[in-house]
Amino acid sequence: MTASDAALAGNPLLTQWTTPFGIPPFESIAPDHYRPAFETALAEQQAQIAAIAGHAEEPTFANTIEVLETSGQALKKVGGVFFNLAGSHTNDAIQAVEREMAPVLAKHRNSIFMNEALYRRVAALYEKRDSLGLSDEQARVLDRYHTIFVRAGAKLGPDDKKRLAAITERLASLGTQFSQNVLADEKSYQLVLDGEADLDGLPSFLREAAAQAAEERGLKGKHVITLSRSSIEPFLQFSKRRDLREQAFKAWASRGDNGDATDNKAIIAETAALRAERAKLLGYETFSAFKLADTMAKTPDNVQKLLNDVWTPAIARAREERDDLQSQAQAVGDNIVIEPWDWRYYADQVRMARHNLDEATIKPYFQLDRIIEASFETAQRLFGLSFEELKDFPRYHPDIRAWQVVDADGNHIGTFIGDYFARPSKRSGAWMSAFRSQERLTGDIRPIIVNVMNFAKGAAGEPSLLSFDDARTLFHEFGHGLHGLLSNVTYPLLAGTAVSTDFVELPSQLYEHWLSQADILRRYAIHYRTGEPLPEDLLERLMAARNFNQGFATVEYLASAFVDLALHRRQDLNNFDVSAFETETLKSIGMPREIIMRHRTPHFTHVFSGDGYSSGYYSYLWSEVLDADAFTAFEETGDAFNRDMADKLKRFIYSAGNLRDPAEAYKAFRGRLPTADALLAKRGLAAVVGDA
Structure with a gap:
């Protein structure tokens, strides 16, 4: 056995996972496992694609489309872990693999969807689709595959295919570098607040979060504002120090635009030109x-x-x-004269004057744990789902949580992972993703869905408090999560959130509406110190100020x-x-x-x-x-x-x-x-x- 064979034999990404509900064995996975796992998985799918394209028999839905749908299982498994961690808990080693693999994976996709023999089989089925006796779902899968092949360049001549392949591989590298540059700018910036004068105007919840951020960065006893939206937006809202607001705002606005090694303008110019071509x-x-x-x-x-x-x-x-x-x-x-770094500061004052409402009054009622519960109860009342928290499961970071999701009849629907707090190893923003998507073609495959946020972590022993906008973000991403969890299709291509971009936000944005329901707020907006529910007059003012x-x-x-x-x-x-x-x-x-x-x-x-x-x-x-x-x-x-x-x-x-x-x-x-x-x-x- 060679050294590489030995590495593969012990590679947790390529083994059968016996973890609860098939959650990836994160603690066993190291960055040097990814590249050999990708290489093995890519070779496996390449062999599978060659077999489909070279099939001696006439194409049928079963021997072409269904086999295509079941190909690449190992690649989905490896990629599901890698790309989730590349966004939510990355490091230099993972980023190096990401840069290396981006063009390789683009080249692999090109090799599938520009494969002339494979496309001929798909096109032959598409031409006679009305006579194949397909179910509605099968017809949809065939239609989508044909569209994907055509849009990937399958109908182009050899020279155009070669150029298009080079473009997509280059775009993959550019996109990876772009996101890594933004993360580098976000990670490297910190506004250190040293002393009471720098903290002027900041409410206790923001001071506590800034103290926690400072401690995480080795600056215990000080306070730090980061470029996480949950840190900088409340700072711009409350800080009386206009000079510091301007400083922080300009850093936030100039991410990727500082004329240095992480400047993204040349990447954008090249990306736009390649996309047009x-x-x-x-x-x-x-x-x-x-x-x-x-x-x-x-x-x-x-x-x-x-x-x-x-x-x-x-x-x-x-x-x-x-x-x-x-x-x-x-x-x-x-x-x-009002400047962009002044808007949130004076808007908070106007809101207070107009609605007798400010963030410092609202935020103590919005505890992260309670809003998670509110999102779960909403899913229970709408869709009959229940959530049972898991205690013993693999984690890629100590802060993540997980729940088993069951329906009204007690059937296992899927697994939901929540990763809620900002940290330097995580890109900014909030998103939903899947470690595994639902489908029935290869068995009764239940999804593993993750929501990733960037909320400020509370101080030791204190709950994490959310703004109303933060709470809405949580509901939004959980709406995406439900889109993945409730998926009920046979074919992987159609599962969950695999819909058009301008439809995919419907389930998430619609779910936000239920946060504003009075009975949800009365039950879950509970003051973290007194335990008192949100007062009726405050609830009325909050609803009146929604717009x-x-x-x-x-x-x-x-x-x-x-x-x-x-x-x-x-x-x-x-x-x-x-x-x-x-x-x-x-x-x-x-x-x-x-x-x-x-x-x-x-x-x-x-x-x-x-x-x-x-x-x-x-x-x-x-x-x-x-x-x-x-x-x-x-x-x-x-x-x-x-x-x-x-x-x-x-x-x-x-x-x-x-x-x-x-x-x-x-x-x-x-x-x-x-x-x-x-x-x-x-x-x-x-x-x-x-x-x-």
Whole structure:
């Protein structure tokens, strides 16, 4: 046995896992296990693909599509562990493997979907699809595979295939470097607060979280603000030190844009040019046209119209809000002109004056553990699910938690993992992913779903407290989690969240609505010191203030969506100046000077760390049109937990994966497609449409 054989023999990524519910044996996995495991898994699938493509018999659904669906099991297993940890608990060794493997994995995908013999078999089945006697699900799988092959370049000639393959491999490397650069900037920054003068205005919960962050960074006795959203946003909201607010804000805004080794502007320029070339090779005028052809939106013009329709009332509201903030600053004797680092600070004062409501009053009622329980009870009332916490299971970090999920009949549905706290080894943001997805083709495979957050960890012995926005983020990601947990399909290709980008946010954004239900808040918004529930008058004020600052929130989001769309509609990308383009695009839409994009281009990981949301950041708004209308369906019954509506929601949305075209899925649930009216009402923008 060679040394490499010995390494493979003891590689936990390639063994049968006997852990509870098949949770990966994280404690046994080391970074040097990944590369040999990937190599073995890649070789295994390459052999499987060669066998399918070279099959002597005429293609059938069983000997081509089903075998293709079952190929690559080891690769899914290895990749599921690796890419989850690369985002949530990385290190230098994992990042080195990530950089090395990105083009290798892209090349492997190309070798499958540009395989001419394999495509001929798929195309032959697609041509006679109506005569094959397929079930609806099988027909959907065949249709999706044919679309995937065509969009991957299977129909191109040899030279174009070669160029497209080189482009996709290079894009994979660029995306990996982009996200690692952003993480490096986030990880390296810390604003050290030394003494009471630096802490002026900070409430106790923020001081405690900053002390905890300092201790984790070896600065016990001091306080540290990081570039985690749960750290910097409350600092900008409460700090009376305008100079420190400006310093922290500029660091936050300039991630990936500092002219140093982690600057992302050259990566963006090359990425945009390669994406445009890829689209041209595939017969599309722009990358945006290519990307949107396989979504609900279908065309860039449809997206542009939605953005414009919402921008008009949003910008009118944001200007009103800016004037209110300027008046507030003058009223308290601050002779300043509002800047972006001032917005949250004065907005909190205006909210206090208008609604008698500030974050320091609300936050003690929103304990992380209680909000997790609230999200679970909502799932129980809607879908009959129960959650039993696991105590003894493998962990990749001591902070993660896990639950067994069962249905109303006691059947095991899946396993849910929660990873809630910010740390230097985790990229920013919040997301849902899967270590294993549901399917029935290879057995009764139950999912292992993970939610990853970046909440501030409470001090020793103290609970972690959330803002109302944090609580909404938890519900949002758990909505994605339920989309994965409730998946009920046969074929892996269609499982869970494997739907179009502008439909995937519907289950998550819709789930946010239940956090605002009075009976949920009364039960779970409990003061962490007194144990008292959220007072009725405070609950009323909290609900009344839901649309406060919505002009700002909508404008900062829409600005990012406009820039993403405009960049990917652009055809001339020679000597592309990213900074100038961002500035020009924002000027063209009339972006207020006092607000910046929610995600500036140099750290826009949604769009540039991979293909997921490229030319697709609008998807949150597109899905919000759906979710606002969908929750109205519950409200029309007079019961936010109406059983009949919940059953239809589960059947056609949460458990259906990609069984249907998204528009058909929504119509099956609601009976029709929605308009943007419910969205504007939800954001409190409907009243200003006529004034704008």
